[in-house]
Amino acid sequence: MSEQEKNNSVLDKRSSRRTFIKNSGLTVGGVVLGGALGSLLIKDDKSTTTSETQNHATTPTANPNVALMFFTPNQYQVTQAAVERIFPEDANGPGAKELNAAIYIDHQLAGPWGSNVKDYRLGAFYKAEENQGPQTKILRKDLFLAGLESLNTYSNQQFEADFKELEATQQDEVLLAFSEGKVELYGKVSSSQFFSLLRTLTLEGVYADPMYGGNKEMLGWSMRKYPGSRMQYVAEIQDEKFIQLEPQSLNSHMGH
């Protein structure tokens, strides 16, 4: 990306985030208007700064959670590019890349879930009927890496460049082919199985509690006016008007 393009993209982000705030403001219920919007505005400035520093990979970031326990830097970047196409930045607000979904994915694949520790893994693995669920032995972490490699191989076959270098529309074409199971991935593993894992992990990385590494500054929740983890909605649930509440994470329960 040239310096010019980079600047443009930062400007785009700023303007789209302003649109987001403006749109939110139109629909906010009366009660918490000042507080919620105020904090969104502050977060707006902070997140722009953070995303700018992240573009320079050498600058250390303020969030110690943003570090890799599983991916290589290149695998991380391909993941960032892929999650951004699943859940792109738009007028609503940031995309999965800025929300740190790729960090979330890195941390999940490094942990027990990435190694399928609570899945049934005994006995032979037969070819399944569609309604019997996946019957492949490959672990989630290995499936994901195979998928990333295959994204690059396929991108080079189709467009003569690695996945992360492609135009957004080209990346969408590649992902569509993967989602439809059209790409040979690894052994008997279907590319649609990888795509389904990628999609699931992206949405989790956008919307899971920020303690897991994604959903940066709860902006995933803010976009859809989801208040996160609060203890009661007795009044709100009976109200005819929509009441927007500032999100709270599980961290707010640490005093209990």
Next chain:
Amino acid sequence: MVTKLPKVPVVVVGMGWAGGIVSAELTKAGINVVGLERGKDRTTADYTMGHDELRYQHRQELMQDLSKETITYRNTVSGKALPMRHYGTFIVGDGVGGAGSHWNGQTYRFLPYDFEIRTKTIERYGIEKIPAWMEGLNDWGLTYNEMEPYYDTFEKMAGISGETVELWGKRTNPYPTPPLVKTPLMKEFEKAATSLGYKPFVIPAANLSESYTNPDGISRGACQYCAYCENFGCEYGAKGDPAVTVIPVAKQTGKLELRTHSNVLELTKSGGKANGVIYVDMLTGEKFEQPADVVVVASYVFNNARLLLNSGIGTPYDPKTGKGTIGKNYCYQVTAGGSQLFFEDREFNLYGGAGALGIEIGEYMGDNFDHAKVDFIHGAGIRSTQYGDRPIAVNRVPAGTPNWGAEFKEKSIKYANSNFPVKTQGASLPHKENYLDLDPEFKDEFGYPLLRMTYEYTDNDRALGKYMSTITRKIAEEIGADIIDTNEEQGPFNVNKDSNTHNTGGVIMGSDPEKSALNTYLQMWEAENVFVVGASAFPHNSCFNPTGTLGALSYRAAEGIQKYLKEGGILVKA
């Protein structure tokens, strides 16, 4: 090596609603009970960080660890069953409280029609209304009026919040607490349904509408509508859960010895009775034999059938001959026929909710409408619910929207607070080839065969779903929305696709030992000191959430066990 322990009067396998109720009732009567639970103990303190959607719903924190045991699945008798390697269509609870900890709290009674379904169907429509493949459809062996006192006891113990509903059987008492609140979307449903001539009611709930002290002296606070019920435990104890009701009561008697991490592998037997159980400590691997006068099998539907089959107790059901009973009449539920409403300019506070918060009509349940001109029997509840929409799980978008990318993001955010469903929950009736047996190939971590499920939706299910879709569409149109998507077809069953968690049957009750495994005290016809308690006893599944009926039957079983300890023998004449 197996360590043999001293004999006890009663051993209970599983500490959910069934095991918890039986343990509370027996210990209150002064009987010593050993309770074996394969998972851990639990209190409300376990749920301090309970509002964690990822951990509880998507990583199944409260569910059985499938690496140790799962089921295998095939859709026809000729297919090869393969293991359900991770959760998809249903979930299986683990630990003290079992499914009673992670449930939503919708607490219904079944209809008088359900208990006498065969007789009443033949009376009104003739024998030809029951197709040959549904030959297993039978009366339950007792009537609604006989069940009523047990329902009443369960509802008082759990503090069910609700309103008296027409079209159901008679009630001795009103619900112990008033119904939950009506939210704006529930009022939309109410207005539309009323103007169409129906009589909507608020769904009866184990999420307390107000603070309540039950007859055992257990006090609990009111529901806060925090929206974390299904898949989650309630940090307030506002949701009826064995871990905050019957199990503390049993513990308080000093007569319950609760052994957690104790996974029962098989029942031992001699001379037509069980001697006790063999179990393994899941933390140390040590094996024990626990002899008992009475064995109460009260684990989940699947494991109840599997334990009996792995122990050689009872005659396995054979779908070719229709003979045998263990594994017979596995039923599920029909969820086709729903309509989804989307609004351009209207937002609801969908982040709030409760597991049983909703409104429903009863006109299409059971035999409440004339089936002479339709090609199915039984029916469905039609309802709008507000469980609370959590953002990873719920991303409803209009039909035709891609499930990823720019349009998906835009629409899923646009409609996140601007949609709700008018949905159905339909009855599931037995098919002779829908059943449970032992898998010939796949084993659990201890080498015991897994349970094999053979199941597919039936013609009755498909016709029922299609019919109900016309009703949900009518109500949705009366409500009025910018987009209404109606699902008309019940697709094939998929073990990997979330649809419904209500599994029933496999060890069914009845009045004929040739056709049922249990009598109406849930005592086994073929082993008089074995009581098998749970939704496994349902001869078919009605159009309601099963827990109310499961709870009522648990109270009846507890009564039967006390009677058996005094008198011995089979408690009901065949």
